[in-house]
Amino acid sequence: MTTDQQTQRPQAAQLDAADPLATQREAFYTPDAGQLTSYLDGNSLGRPLKATAANLQNFVHDAWGSRLIRGWDEQWMDEPTRVGDRIGEVTLGAAAGQVTVGDSTSVMLYKLIRAAVDAQPGRDEIIIDRDNFPTDRFIIEGIAAERGATIKWIAPNPASGVRPADLDGILGERTAVVVLSHVAYRSGFLADAPGITNAVHRAGALMLWDLCHSVGSVPMELDAWGVDLAVGCTYKYLNGGPGSPAFAYVNAARQNRLQQPIWGWMGADNPFGMTEAYRPAEGIRRFITGTPPVLAMQPIKDMVELIASVGMDAVREKSINLTEYAIRLADELLVPMGAAIVSPRNAAERGSHITVDHPMFRDVTAKLWERGVIPDFRPPHGLRIGLSPLSTSYAEVELGVTAIRDALAELQ
Ligand SMILES: Cc1ncc(COP(=O)(O)O)c(C=O)c1O
Structure with missing residues (x-):
């Protein structure tokens, strides 16, 4: 794995290339170009699956539209x-x-x-x-x-x-x-x-x-x-x-x-x-x-x-790797700008999101949403980076945290 020369941080592209779950991202519905660059809020609302769009249509046609009230008994x-x-x-x-x-x-x-x-x-x-x-x-x-x-x-x-x-x-x-x-x-x-x-x-x-x-x-x-x-x-x-x-x-x-x-x-x-x-x-x-x-x-x-097709243990492993990566990026890009990581650093005590505090994060989040970079904000100062294991790439995390740093720099 190659690392960023200056930071000793592994590069997102290499992490994505080595990720055994990377192909699972293709199962998720992709918005039109320009709508989304980094989705970091799967811990609030997960992204839809392509299968869901098709299955809902089938449900309307078959189970609901054709079986009608018989569906309850059936x-x-x-x-x-x-x-x-x-x-x-x-x-x-x-x-x-x-x-x-x-x-x-x-x-x-x-x-x-x-x-x-x-x-x-x-x-x-x-x-x-x-x-x-x-x-x-x-x-x-x-x-x-x-x-x-x-x-x-x-x-x-x-x-x-x-x-x-x-x-x-x-x-x-x-x-x-x-x-x-x-x-x-x-x-x-x-x-x-x-x-x-x-x-x-x-x-x-x-x-x-x-x-x-x-x-x-x-x-x-x-x-x-x-x-x-x-x-x-x-x-x-x-x-x-x-x-x-x-x-x-x-x-x-x-x-x-x-x-x-x-x-x-x-x-x-x-x-x-x-x-x-x-x-x-x-x-x-x-x-x-x-x-x-x-x-x-x-x-x-x-x-x-x-x-079920990948297993919860594989999901957890990817979740830990994503949150570890987000913490490294936040340490490198956000902490020097006055932000504080307020989530556990021990992976065994952490779920699938991290929170970073800064007094300007309410305004930063609003700016990011306009740009298709989507974390969320929880008062008083918390910006949450949610990492849904099957739909999030390392490149998305890097892009997102870099965008947070840039928006903070513009507002400071
Ligand atoms: C811990 C926790 N409990 C409950 C809820 C929400 O409850 P409800 O589904 O009734 O809106 C949330 C929503 O984010 C939550 O994070």
Whole structure:
């Protein structure tokens, strides 16, 4: 591998040439010329697959247009759990019958956290960290107000995230459920999910992981780790498209002792019995509420199959290499201009994005978007560089970080 003479940095072209996953990029839809030069926001909205454009058209023609209402009996009633099982098998380390797809992440969080609190009388505390994504915090504040529960806040190191020791003195016999993000949305910190889950279980409480930023980028073993509950979105690294439905994982051992709060006919044990009273279905189906968003689930299937074809370990290896490269570039080009890398430098503690802080990054991001270079901005000063392993090249990362340096220089 050749390196840049001045910097000792490997060159992007060589890294791309040596990348065993480089050809996977061809599977993604390419925008018209001039629209995009570097996409660094796959951690917010993944790019569409070419297969998705064709499969959606087929779906409209065949399953919807030709089978019409018969589609529900023929396949759609089971689509939430069929797609869920495949997400579980390929990305979560979850055996069949524990994952369902539907609703938004926020609604799934509400259903599972409420169920966890309601199932444990005498345990009236919910633990979450102050740096968690707003919707997680807001949903918990709402549930605490509704159920008279108390929130115990963890204040983690903002440049990393929640470590097992942060739970010492907070976890206890009144803890009902602990809610944490597996990969922190800002710093990109990858939490020790098995270690924290164990600690939570030792206190007799339930553990819920928000997997929005890890599903499809970090391999998981939810069953082996003994995780109770998890939710995740599908529009980031599962490339489901804007507003694609979330998934919920409920460990089989917990399912029938949890009752979710939004009772709807599709989660009842006999939806077409038109019964007088609600009785929850057995198993994972009881976490469904209304008519599942079947159309919006279709693109998820294409990405899950692409991931299955290369394997999560290969995805993770590329993700680590991309984030390492982005850190090298940021050290060389952005840190000398006053920027600070606020993501873990240890790859084992990092997901698939890095965040760099600078007071001018809000304006820098706006300038870059006009130029087809697309990272995102999270207040107060964070520019996030998201590296979707199967759709991002090293050349794109180099071009993007160089463009950030140039825009910063113009504004300073
Ligand atoms: C950690 C985390 N949780 C939840 C959400 C979003 O929830 P929803 O899908 O309901 O908008 C996001 C969105 O980026 C997120 O990063």
